[in-house]
Structures are given as C-alpha cells and as structure tokens.
Amino acid sequence: MGKSKTVRKKTKPYEIGELDQYLFGQGTHYEIYKKLGAHRVTVGGKEGIYFAVWAPNARRVAVVGDFNGWNFEKNYMERQGEIGIYTCFIPGVKSGDLYKFCIETAQGKRIFKADPFANYAELRPGTASRVTDISHLVWTDEAWMKGRREWDNKKSPLSVYEVHMGSWMRHPDGENEGFYTYRQFAREIVKYVKDMGYTHVELMGIAEHPFDGSWGYQVTGYYAPTSRYGTPEDFAYMINYLHRNRVGVILDWVPAHFPRDAHGLSLFDGTPVFEYADPRKGEHPEWGTKVFDYGKPEVQNFLIANALFWIEHYHADGLRVDAVASMLYLDYGKEEGQWIPNKLGGNQNLEAVAFFKHLNSVVLGRNPGTMMIAEESTAWPKVTGAPEDGGLGFSLKWNMGWMHDFTEYMKLDPLFRKNAHYQMSFSIEYAYSEDYILVLSHDEVVHLKRSMINKMPGKGFDKFANLKVAYAFMMGHPGKKLLFMGQEFAQLREWSEERELDWFLLAEEPHQQIQKFYKDLLHLYKRNKALYELDDEPAGFEWINKDDTFRSIFSFVRHSKEGKKNLLFVCNFTPVERSDYRVGVPRRKQYKLVLNSDEKEYGGAGEERPVVYKAEKKECDGRVYSFAYPLPGYGAAIFEF
Structure with a gap:
C-alpha cells in the first residue's frame, strides 16, 4: 500500500496561511501588516476587502461598517487555526468606508474595536478605522534612499529639529482646525530647516491617537498616520518631499504603553491580549495606561513589524523610542506592592530587554543607515552596545544626565555658578560610555518648567546673552544635537499643543538675533568635521x-x-x-x-x-x-x- 499524504490547503497570496500563523506565533513575521488588517483583493472576479484580525480568546468576530449598516450579523469572520486569527472577504467595500471589528467575548458580551493594523482612521472624535489602500504609494526619493544605505550617524552631522506638527504653524483662517496638511507642512518646514541648517526633523504624534493633549504618546492606531493632517498618501508625500530636499525624518514611536480607550488595544477581545494580564506588570499607575506584554511573541511581532512598517513602507530614517526606562524597569513609577520582581528577584523586565535586542537587530540589520534612538533616562548599561555583547542595540541614546546638569547650571544666578562648575564638565567623564544625542526637548519646556529663554537668570539682555553662550557650549560638547521647536528663536511662553509657536516674536530684534546666532551655529556644525566625526571617541x-x-x-x-x-x-x-x-x-x-x-x-x-x-x-x-x-x-x- 502506498503511504498516505498530508494534503495542505493551498493558500492564495492574500490569505492567512499556516506559515503566516507559524511565523506570527514565533514573533518573526516581520511583514505581518501586509496580511492582518484590511487589504484590497480580487476574489472570484469580485473586488473587495480581505479583513484579518488577531483575537485569540474571542467567541466570534464580525466586521461591521458603512457597507453593511453596522450590522454584526452580516459579515462573520472565520477562525484560522489555533493562533486565533479571524478572516473574511467582503466584496464591494470602497476606499474611505468606515469599519470596526465586533468581537463577542467568551462571556457573550459584544465589544467594538478599531483595527489594530488599520492604515487610516476616522478623524477624532470618531473612533472607527477607514478602508484605504497604501500598496501603491508614489516615491521619487531613490537618491536619498540609496545614500542612506551608506550613511553612518556616528561619523556624520546630526542636528535635529523636534516638531509637533499641529502647533508648529497654523492657518490664520482656521481652515482644517488651523492645522497644516502633511503636504503644506512639508513645503513650509523644508524652507525653514534648510535655511536654519538642521539635518533632520523629528516628528511628534504621528501615529493615530484620540486625544490632542497626549501629544501623540497614547496611541490607538499604530499603523495609521494621524488623519488630523491628511491621508496616508499625503503623509508619504511629506516624507518624499523632505527626502528630495535632503532632510531626514525621525518619527516618535511609543512601544511602552497604550491607552485604555474602549476602541483601542486594551482588553482587545475581552481579555488582556496586548497587555500583561497581571496589573502589577500590565498597568502604569502614573500614566493610567496599559503596558505591552513583551513576553508574547505575537505582541513582539506587532511592535517589531510596526517599526519596520514606518521605516520600510514609509521611508522614515529613524525612530525615537519613547519611555525606554519605563519598559526596562518593572518598578518604574510604581510604589511598593504595585510591581512584581522578575524570576531572578530583580526589578529588570527581562522580556523587554530581549524585545529590544530583537527589535534593534532586525530593524538596523535590514535597514543600514537608519537609526533607533532611545529616550532612556537611567544608567542602564550598554543601551547603544551591541546585542551580542550584552547591549540593547540602539544607535543613539538621549543624554538626559547632560540635559539635567546643563539646565540646572544655566538657571543659576551667575554669582553662584562657581559653586556648581563641575555640573558642566562632569558629562565629559561619561561622554563615551554610550553614543549620545544632546537633547533640549519638548519635555523641558512644559509643565511649569519654563521655556529655554525663561530658564535663564536676569532680565532682557542678560537672558538672551545667557542662552547664546549656553547654545554655543552645547554645540561644542560631544554628541549629536536636538532642539525643540521655538527654542531657536527664544519663545517666551511654555509650549502648548493648542496654539502655534509665537512667530510674532520675530518682529523683535532680540529674537531675530538669537535665531541668527543659532542658525550660524548649526551651519558651523555642519561644515566642520571636528564637531561630529569623532563624537564617540575621546580623541x-x-x-x-x-x-x-x-x-x-x-x-x-x-x-x-x-x-x-x-x-x-x-x-x-x-x-x-x-x-x-x-x-x-x-x-x-x-x-x-x-x-x-x-x-x-x-x-x-x-x-x-x-x-x-x-x-x-x-x-x-x-x-x-x-x-x-x-x-x-x-x-x-x-x-x-
């Protein structure tokens, strides 16, 4: 008798096959965003959308939207295998249609969730996902992308302008809530940063988020550029335009936590899917948010594929990874009794450590010339060290120690600075322990910390003179550079996301003069190799x-x-x-x-x-x-x- 053969179902390219499920379950399906979510396909001669969602503990899942009258009984999804992915094809769904997943929990409750892999979302206060097709974006930045592969941030100038798009500049007529679209912003920001001499912009709050006041740090749509400023095509146009004008783009990225909003990732199928189940690991009491479960391969996959999505699909040149310290320490922002130690009895999140090594190895390994930048505020060793040598594998680390000492020194009355002299020289003692970027970021000019000019002692001339010498010292200090918008022309008020920068100040000479001084510092930095090519070497x-x-x-x-x-x-x-x-x-x-x-x-x-x-x-x-x-x-x- 002949041997029996195992017959494998042949899957079509758009379908979730056994290999897709296996790789996702291993945490190594680095392009899972091309399978999960909503994608335009043709089945049996009919064009429509193939929907796929991971809801491992759901009893049933249906797609609801404009196309079926939001009726959960119209389009139930089919469960694929043990991993808990649900799929269905719905013909006739149009681009722009709104949709959600109606998930029936194990207890029989129906909850409505936005698509975690959606590429576009309804403008807040709406919370639905929006059907779109981003498989045919137009790119003409080949020269930049080719040059990027050879670019080395350690040996090159890197001066970053940190920008919140919604409050950098606004329309005086209030059109589109006053926001510039991605396309309008691209044209205006290029003129400004090229004139000033910055090499890169770092954009806050790009992934979809429901609350403006979170500045984009509480994300509900990890795979969707926020609809506040336009469509995914508009977003791609912006990056393409910046690249064609030789300006690099860094995006803020938030893998540390996510909000509890009912339509978001929290308790996605009625159970902790994306977050740790134990609230002592799965919640940030200080922020009121949920913490990703870095021990789950599928959650690791969701985040790593997301990092690759922004860098590979949207051509971002780097990610600034937010709140790294909160991921590394189990007791971060927690009182005794609010956290549990790891298996070795310590306060390090060993799963997050493994996640970072995996993340940075894959992202930087696949994309030479890109950057992974850690906002890490502690003395955790080897943040920019190689994973094979026990490091986390980041390209650069924010130098928060320098920032704190520098700003505290600058706040002092000059009469008392002699007593704090060491604060300005101490940073050189550890300057080569990591690959650093010196930062004066948005965090330093909010919550009653005052703007940079108003940190300075004295009045009038003294304030501006203090800030000039501070910026000169910063430009000469080893490390790449980052300055938050508005501080280059000495904005007086603290930053607020609710209004544009105080550009009217540039009608006054002192603000023009300090802007010119910072501009000349930036151009001096770019044209002098002494200021950047040996940043990571004591020589x-x-x-x-x-x-x-x-x-x-x-x-x-x-x-x-x-x-x-x-x-x-x-x-x-x-x-x-x-x-x-x-x-x-x-x-x-x-x-x-x-x-x-x-x-x-x-x-x-x-x-x-x-x-x-x-x-x-x-x-x-x-x-x-x-x-x-x-x-x-x-x-x-x-x-x-």
Whole structure:
C-alpha cells in the first residue's frame, strides 16, 4: 500500500496561511501588516476587502461598517487555526468606508474595536478605522534612499529639529482646525530647516491617537498616520518631499504603553491580549495606561513589524523610542506592592530587554543607515552596545544626565555658578560610555518648567546673552544635537499643543538675533568635521581649562580626524568682561575667530576685534603656548586652527 499524504490547503497570496500563523506565533513575521488588517483583493472576479484580525480568546468576530449598516450579523469572520486569527472577504467595500471589528467575548458580551493594523482612521472624535489602500504609494526619493544605505550617524552631522506638527504653524483662517496638511507642512518646514541648517526633523504624534493633549504618546492606531493632517498618501508625500530636499525624518514611536480607550488595544477581545494580564506588570499607575506584554511573541511581532512598517513602507530614517526606562524597569513609577520582581528577584523586565535586542537587530540589520534612538533616562548599561555583547542595540541614546546638569547650571544666578562648575564638565567623564544625542526637548519646556529663554537668570539682555553662550557650549560638547521647536528663536511662553509657536516674536530684534546666532551655529556644525566625526571617541575632545571655577569660564578643543580644521571654544558664563583674558592652546598656530557671540548681528556690543590671533610662547592653562583675547561678559568665541 502506498503511504498516505498530508494534503495542505493551498493558500492564495492574500490569505492567512499556516506559515503566516507559524511565523506570527514565533514573533518573526516581520511583514505581518501586509496580511492582518484590511487589504484590497480580487476574489472570484469580485473586488473587495480581505479583513484579518488577531483575537485569540474571542467567541466570534464580525466586521461591521458603512457597507453593511453596522450590522454584526452580516459579515462573520472565520477562525484560522489555533493562533486565533479571524478572516473574511467582503466584496464591494470602497476606499474611505468606515469599519470596526465586533468581537463577542467568551462571556457573550459584544465589544467594538478599531483595527489594530488599520492604515487610516476616522478623524477624532470618531473612533472607527477607514478602508484605504497604501500598496501603491508614489516615491521619487531613490537618491536619498540609496545614500542612506551608506550613511553612518556616528561619523556624520546630526542636528535635529523636534516638531509637533499641529502647533508648529497654523492657518490664520482656521481652515482644517488651523492645522497644516502633511503636504503644506512639508513645503513650509523644508524652507525653514534648510535655511536654519538642521539635518533632520523629528516628528511628534504621528501615529493615530484620540486625544490632542497626549501629544501623540497614547496611541490607538499604530499603523495609521494621524488623519488630523491628511491621508496616508499625503503623509508619504511629506516624507518624499523632505527626502528630495535632503532632510531626514525621525518619527516618535511609543512601544511602552497604550491607552485604555474602549476602541483601542486594551482588553482587545475581552481579555488582556496586548497587555500583561497581571496589573502589577500590565498597568502604569502614573500614566493610567496599559503596558505591552513583551513576553508574547505575537505582541513582539506587532511592535517589531510596526517599526519596520514606518521605516520600510514609509521611508522614515529613524525612530525615537519613547519611555525606554519605563519598559526596562518593572518598578518604574510604581510604589511598593504595585510591581512584581522578575524570576531572578530583580526589578529588570527581562522580556523587554530581549524585545529590544530583537527589535534593534532586525530593524538596523535590514535597514543600514537608519537609526533607533532611545529616550532612556537611567544608567542602564550598554543601551547603544551591541546585542551580542550584552547591549540593547540602539544607535543613539538621549543624554538626559547632560540635559539635567546643563539646565540646572544655566538657571543659576551667575554669582553662584562657581559653586556648581563641575555640573558642566562632569558629562565629559561619561561622554563615551554610550553614543549620545544632546537633547533640549519638548519635555523641558512644559509643565511649569519654563521655556529655554525663561530658564535663564536676569532680565532682557542678560537672558538672551545667557542662552547664546549656553547654545554655543552645547554645540561644542560631544554628541549629536536636538532642539525643540521655538527654542531657536527664544519663545517666551511654555509650549502648548493648542496654539502655534509665537512667530510674532520675530518682529523683535532680540529674537531675530538669537535665531541668527543659532542658525550660524548649526551651519558651523555642519561644515566642520571636528564637531561630529569623532563624537564617540575621546580623541575628538580636549579640555584646555575646565577648572576656571572662580571666573566660570570653560575652554576646550574639538579635534577633527585629520587635524586640519580644529575648533577652540571659549565660553564665559558670567556678565564680567575679561579684557585681559588669555587662553592656552595646543600648538603654535594662528587661530581664526569664526564665531563671536558679541557681534552686533547677534545682539552684542559689536566691538571691532582682530580675526586672526597668533599663539605665542607664553605659559597659560598648563600649556606652553597661548594668546590673548578680550572676552566679553557672557561671551562665546569659537576659533579655527
């Protein structure tokens, strides 16, 4: 007798087959977004939408929407295998139709959920998903994408403009609630950032979210660009336009938590599907949100495929991963009794650690030249270390320690800065423990923390002079750069998502002048390799004098790899003029003044001074050679040699 054969059902390309289910169950179906969700297909000569959703503990699932009168009895879905994916094909469904999944729980209750894999959503306050087809987006950014594969963030300039689209600039006539569309924003932001000299924009709040006040950090539609600013095609146009103008795009990404909104991921099929079941692991009491279950392969797959979706399908150049610390520590933001230790008795979330290693290995391995950036606020080791060496595998880490010390120092009355001098030099001691990006982000200019200009002591001129020397010091410090919108022209008010930036301030000279100063710093940064190509190596930085405590002056050198164009920084953090100031230098060369904060165009006194200074054999700062420079109060001077 012949052997019996196992007959496998042959699946069509759009169907959820056994291999799809297996890979999803292993957490390695990296393009699962092409199968789950709502996709346009033709079946038996009829065009329609193939719906698929993961609801493992549901009793029954149906699709409801505009096309069936929201009647849950019209289009029940079929369960595929043990993993709990439900599918159905509905002919005649049109692009733009609204839909949800009606899920009957194990207890017989009917709940209505938006599609976790939807590519477009109804504009809030609506909560339905919207049928769309994003399989034919138009891209003309081939040159950028080709160059990206060879790009190395460690050796390249990276100056980021952090932007909240809805409040950067608004229509005066209030059209579309005053929001710029993705297309309008693309054209305006390109003009601005190219003129200013930024290399990248980082966009807050892009994934669909129901509440404006969450700034996009409580997501209900992980696979949908928010409909506040237009369609998915409009969103793709924006990224394409920025790329064609040689501006990179980083998106904020939130794998740490999600809101409890009834239409979202919370208790998706009546049970904890996406979140940990135990509330001591599955809830953030501080934020009132749910925590993803990083131990479930399917949840890992949902998130990793989502990261790839933004980078591969929408051409994003990197993701800034929000709230990494809250994922790494089981007791983050929790009191005793609100959390449970791991199997080793510690407070580390071992499943989240494994998730990060998997995530970063896959995303960066498949997409050379892209970035995964950790917003991580603790001393967790090797955040940017290689996973095979025990690291988490991120490209860059936000330097929150530097940010805290820097802003606290700058808030001080100059009379007391001598007592906190070490706060400004301490960051160099750990500057090479990770690959850092220096950040002055939206978090620092909200919740009564004050805008950057209003952190500065004094009044009027003193505030602006303080902020100029602060920005010069930041630009010279090792690490990539990020500044939140509005702070480049010294916005006075704290940021609010409810209004546009105070652009009217640019009618006033002091705001024009500090914007010009920051712009010139950015262009100096971009054209001088000394400021970026050795960011991750001690050879790129050298203190001249970090111990001038009484005078609150710092001097240091940034070295280029070939030593051809090095930069000497001198920063005076008091209003006291040092007309007899002398600085030690590494060698007997000519030193060319390339940026002086005291120029009239920057709001300074504009006193004439030589451009070139010749070092002489005169000991200073422990150096054989030095030169004299009349250093103004709050003066920042940068010399090239």
